Amino acid sequence: MLLCRVSTVTQAVARWGRRSHRGSGLLHPALSFSSSRCHGVSSGEGNAQPAEAGPAQGQYRDSVLLPRTDFPMKLTGQKLLDRELEVQRECGFAELYSWQRQRKAKKEFCLHDGPPYANGDPHVGHALNKILKDIRNRFEMLRGRQVHYIPGWDCHGLPIELKALGELGTSGLTPLQIRQKAREFAERAIARQRAAFQRWGVMADWDNCYYTFDGTYEAAQLKVFQEMHSKGLIYQDYKPVFWSPSSRTALAEAELEYNPEHLSTAIYATFPLGTLPPKLAEADVGSISVLVWTTQPWTIPANQAVCYMPNAQYSVVKRADNSQLLLVATERAASLAVLLGTELESVGTVTGSQLEGGICKHPTIPDKEVPLLPANHVTMGKGTGLVHTAPAHGMEDYSVASQFKLSVECMVDGEGKFNELAGPELQNLFVMGEGTDKVISMLKACGALVKEEHCVHSYPYDWRTKQPVVIRPSKQWFINTASLKDKAKEVLQKVRVLPESARSSLLAMLDRRTYWCISRQRSWGVPIPVFYHKEKHTLALSHIAQLFKEKGSDCWWELPVETLLPPEVLKKSKAGPVTDYVRGEDVLDIWFDSGASWAAVLEESDSRADVYVEGKDQIGGWFQSSLLTSVAARNKAPYKSLVVHGFAVSEKGEKMSKSLGNVVDPDTVINGGKDPGAPAYGADVLRWWVAESNVFSEVQIGPTALNSARDSINKLRNTLKFLLGNLQGFDPRTQAVDPKEMHYIDQYMLHQLRDFSIKVTDAYSEFDASRAIRLLQAFIARDLSSFYFSIIKDRLYCDPEESLARRSCQTVLEEILDGVTRAIAPILPHLAEEVYLHAPGHDRGWETLFKSGWIKSSSVWRRPGLEEAVEGACAIRDSFLSSIPGKNAAQYNLTIAIEPGLLFELMESLQEEPTSTSSQLTELMMAAQTTLTSQLPRDLPPDALRSSGNFLINLEGGVIREDSTYSIAAVPTSAARCPRCRRYTAESPDCLCPRCHSILSAP
Template sequence: MSDDTGKRDYRDTVFLPRTDFPMKAGLPAKEPGILSRWEEEGLYRQLREARAGRETFILHDGPPYANGNIHIGHALNKVLKDAVTRTQTLLGKDAPYVPGWDCHGLPIEWKVEEQYRKTKRSKDAVPPAEFRQECREYAQKWVEVQIDQFKRLGVSGEWDKPYLTMAPEAEAGIVAELLKFAESGQLYRGAKPVMWSPVEKTALAEAEVEYEDIVSTQIDVAFEIVESPIAELVGAHAVIWTTTPWTIPVNQALAYGPEIDYVLLTPSYDRALNDASFTNADAVSHKKLLVARLLLGAVKARLGFTSHHEAWSGKGSDLAGTIARHPMHHLGGFYAEPRPLLPGDFVTTDSGTGLVHMSPDHGEDDFELCKAYGIGPKFVVEADGRYREDWGWLPRYDERSASVINPTFNAPDGPICSDLREAGALLSASADYQHSYPHSWRSKAKVIYRCTPQWFVPMDRPLKPSPPEGRGLGEGDARTAAAGSPLPPTPSPEGAGETTLRETALAEIEATRFVPAKGQNRIRAMVGGRPDWVLSRQRAWGVPITLFVDRRSGEYLVDPAVNARIVEAVKQDGVDAWSEDNAASLLGPDRDPAAYEMVTDILDVWFDSGSTHAFVLESDEWPDLRSPADLYLEGSDQHRGWFQSSLLESCATRGRAPYDQVLTHGFTMAADGRKMSKSLGNTVDPLKVMEEYGADIIRLWALSVDYTEDHRIGPEILKGVADSYRKLRNTFRYMLGALSGFAENERVTDVAAMPELERYMLALLGRLDARLRQAVADYDFNAYVRALTEFANEDLSAFFFDIRKDRLYCDAPGSIERRAYRTVLDTLFHAMVRYAAPVLVFTAEEVWGTRYPDGGSVHLLEWPEIPPADADMDRWDALRRLRERVMEAIEPMRREKTIRSGLEAEVSVPAPAVPEGFSSDQLMTLFISGEVRLHDGDTVKVAKTDDAKCGRCWRLLPEVSEDGDLCARCEGVVAELDAAR
């Protein structure tokens, strides 16, 4: 065949790449088919069998709640976990993954109650067992939905047998862990202020609380001093400032700072006060006021006086023995009792008046200080946030008795402020104080500190072995607390010098590797300062606190035989086994059920998930697992959640952390850096992303971002990720085409016999391999993906492939040079497809299956072995820098269409810039240019060559007589091919 000039057409002598691997990915349509094949072939089980007996790596899954479709945070979390287990598996380890779900607790109970509210049903009218069954069915539905969604992300795991905290075996395991606390004395019932949700009517853990900015009413209230060793103070008024007016009805004392300077002043006004913000100016102007000197300016601004006269000043310690009375003392009873001024180290001069009103029912500092002086809580505010019906002020049945979290109730014209104003005690009130305030992250309603009888795990009591039967409660009986009597004080810890739970946990934090390292400081601070662990919740859906309490002594029963029956009953019938109907059988024939109270509280759901190391990692149900785990991996909020509850549970029962390493990731934000919110319309649904782009794009995004910090996602970001994916895909497509027909007899086994460029590429691959191994060891998938994509784009596509395509297309099939190139391509292919497999799980499978249709799954392969190769890396790096200068010099001529390609460019380069040993012919090949000359200057010069073009390889060479003729290389190859035909 020849063209119009009579010259031969050599296209049939050129070896162009051939592959069926499409450039267009079509992932949304293709991925589900690959996923189905994996399930049919039992790929996860194949992998377990292939790695059986190998070194294990255990990542323990932190359970998400089963209460809705997955969101982008779920997707990031599961992809990270999958990347960990897949890279460890690739390294040859046995890295099973057992997913799990939190099924108990308020998140699910709240959703079922929402369904009730829509139909105007009351949960209280439904039998508890029936309600729990509805919760169970709700959770099961979403477990099944989320399993399919996580599988669609390409996450590999034990999906046919996940762990569920609502499974009877799991509930029994949780109960068994609780009873270990009871048997060792690390459990007590007492009354302390805890975070309480009046909407959800239960105590909340810190991890269930989020902080939002709100505007509250701030008030200054005068407490008349009736007794003091300082004569000037008698008849004066101690001024307190608060942003929670609703706590004034439960005030029992005032606190001062012993080292703070105080002043007694008489305010003066230069004008008549008519500003509405000063609600009781007459009361201010007729009183002597006691405040901290450093806060005098702020007090003056709030109360509105312009000058003052000082009657006394002194240290807070001088106030010892001073007694005030409640502003509502005229009501008698509780309000007529004296209000002592007590020293409090927590009192500061940051804001307020320097005097703090104490309500032991509603503050941790308040509780501890009052407790030290024999003042106990009164339990006035009930579960729904209203005052008790029998309370002397603001009774429940009064029309003013809205919940204490109701803004109207606390407003300057609300019932509390109105009554204080009428009593002449309200000095100022304004609804303009902006501050951060805790809210329930489920109901979004404000929470309060509320003192209630709860079950606690002490942080600072020495850990001990199980005590003899009948170990007491230690901190009082909730029955007396419910009646309004103060609980007995905590007894002094026994066994001084023994390690406490706090000390054990802090030591284990020091022994644990945290990624990133700052996570260690965060959890250390949290554990170091946390109060006792509140275990109890006043809800229906959860694992019960399976304790029998002696009605006479108030002690909980510790009997191993009873405990064994409880655990076995729960294992058989789940949480419904804990019922009055079963009390006799659980207690056994030697005990009278009437003598015992069955605790009706349920466990904090964090205790459920904190026990998973016990009933999952140590269970025969999953023999591939072991404890402690190598790694726990969750969001950074779990420093106060699952990481911490697991740590405390394991330290209390096993004396060590349940993990050796902890990895935390940040939160996914919108593209503009704002928090995602449905109301803002800036959420990114991973299910929709998979419908548009495919799961591999989400995976590439998740493993590309710096997930150790908060990170972003949005349409433009996803487009950028899709572009990166396209480049990687094209890299694989080129290799598949270039390796078409590659056979073992073509392989060059002696690396030393290969051209220097091939040896350099093998050395680069070895360097990449080391970087990737280090990234896996550091769990730094951002670095992993970056190294992989940079190598594919810069070292392969833009350099090696670009240079060697001429050799691939035009060299003789049997030439050592072409065989060496294809041999290195084969090595690159086997390495790159393995490296990419943990990231692009579907694409890597497609790539592997395209080349090896009967080769099984790529995910059964192990980390590649890279043949060693000697290359002067510095020399080649210098050459590449020169090559970039040449490319930059050629580009303007190509852009201006002076030349169509670099092959038409005659290049002159500075001789000093050329590394030693590169000939002009080699430089022509490496630069993909026409003839290359050297000169003594320091610039790269480019001109259009006058040489003719080879009719086969299209190179412009002096040896070609005219366009269309062949160069010497091509003449030889064509002659060889013609002879073979």
């Protein structure tokens, strides 16, 4: 016996045989037909029914052990929905999270839930995110880890405030009234979203979630604020910020979206040089005007300087049409000549640094002078190479003002209108509308307007109101992110990012962010606990944090200042009595709210989550705000890994919107809709859609994707039904066969199951559920349906019920059922638990699948020599099948000739006697009879079909290597078909074969 001889040999790396029986078209048509004819059943796993038979065959039908199970192959409509809800109740979905938190576990797995926004109904984006998280959580729980997952909601902010107030607006409402309405709105949205998440089968303790409006959460958030303030990272300043006139509040970069189709009126305007730079004064060419270009003409009244690039070259050019002298960048002159429709003759050239000392006259404000100043942000891609600078309305402009001590005068109010500083002609005009038109007419009136044109460009919009923002200075609270960037980038290098390509986006976002405006001028949020005095301000952070924890942040408006600012805090400020203080009215940016969630939620773990999982929009949002607050407060990232997924889009790849009518409602997906084309798919189809998708790109959803998911699940149910049907009456606890006593093909399938389980485990560990599905489908289609199931049906249906051969097969089927069920469980928890309720080997109602662990595989299943024996036989079988195209393999006697050597000994382990109708080798060949010999006989009949091939055996890394040849002769059998088992092993028609006769004659 070869397996004895090769028991010390390691696993073969030869794969030729495996490829040959797993390729496309791996099962010859004759093989499938043979299976049906031989056993009296169809070849589909779940449709095993007796074939039509004559009187002699029909009398044995009841003696064949056909599959029996009440597990339904398909569930649709209301039956499907009722079954899923029944499974949730019967299998304790609601209690599962608490159960696993109470059990002992060596390791914890912490997935920190990024809080969805509590401002609307659940949508498919929620489904994609929550189900993706749940798949990983259920996998980790199954393999024995204690999962830490606390769902949360982001509850503050302007969108909630606006939706809560509706048409009422804020007129006449106190901050407390506004907050009460906003809280009620958020609570209703949370209730709807939570119910949906539970219906999707998401595992969590839904009675103990976190909410950013909870007092305990707010107190933890203020502690982070206090820690950052004590380090000097949070400060108050008056400088330009993104301001939303439509929302009446400052915005952070993360609250902007850029509209690439924004239409502006761009202008070219002149600033006459009142004082020439020395170099130009020497040239004595006459009056020169500096030419500037801007897409925001409304900022001209706030101009304080014109900036140039120090190392660039500038020219004084003369217009051919009117002799006007203009100062422009030399490399922009040619483009400007085309634009202005006239020749520009150069009359002098200077370097940028030689412009120092020049002073311009402001075009619309008499007697106002503005200097020419150097600046590194000046570029030559567009415009004139000379930049109009309004420090109040540009971030880079403000940097110039800080360096050269320029005035920062704000001429725009919170509504986006010019204020009194802009003068009576402009006051109360909207800067983005009639204000722009008025400034242009003023420039035209004074002769400063050179050209006006429409310009389509990218411009920042308020992501909530979808309206353009402006840049205007105001007194705000900021985080100095510039001082945090280097450390943040350093710790980010130690974080695993999936996909890795997202890391560069994270780093780029950090680089662009020099400061973070965290104050908002609204009522619905966490108040910044500052008290303003005529000379200074005071923060009472520790005291207020405790009050928030006890009473919630409404107390900021409910309690008198004397309570909020106690004597011990006031004593430290040394700035007069409490009556001299006024409480602040700003609230914290909601990105700071959610960004501090690690402080409120991760205290039970090691204070770092194993992973954060959110959509790609959070690269500049929650991922970044969490990183910055954590690095600032404790010098480390709040996460060990980041998973960045794409967005859900329509099947055409379009963003979903009500106007396009392509919105997919997850509730309609599950429960069906009024439209006949919107069936009830159930929650598992929604989960399969998430799992099967490439979540690292845009994820398409629609009827095609959902129907495909449903069909895939139905095919899976078919396989599961076949497995359950053939395990009827089998108890693995008492009837399982030891692997060493099994048929080699059965041992081989355990070997394959172990390999499958290892690969599936790796796939789930990599957040790659789609690979887990592909592995599952390949295992079922190639290893089971087309290979193993076809081979074993004769043993299953026709061998004695208690025989070792049949029990050997059932033992493997039970292991396969268990492994496949657990492999699908993270994705399809409802189906997995339903199968487990029908499966043998455990007491129903006592234990659920999710309480019983991950796939159980044993190293014993991996036996040296076993793979080579079975796959060598498969290679020979493929050669045999290719020689009888379209014919029934069961009607042939085979002679297999192999030269003495390793391959011969491998085949000998499958058939000890020279000729057999019942050996394991014959079973694998699915033939009537097999003869194993060292050479083909010379007297083969004329109708013999001959074929040959070779099989490479490579063991111990090439230490044992043998390329063996084999020859096959297939001869039509002279035996008759047995009326019971349908194999061609009977002596005459309507006569039982020896095996069936023995079974039926047994007492």
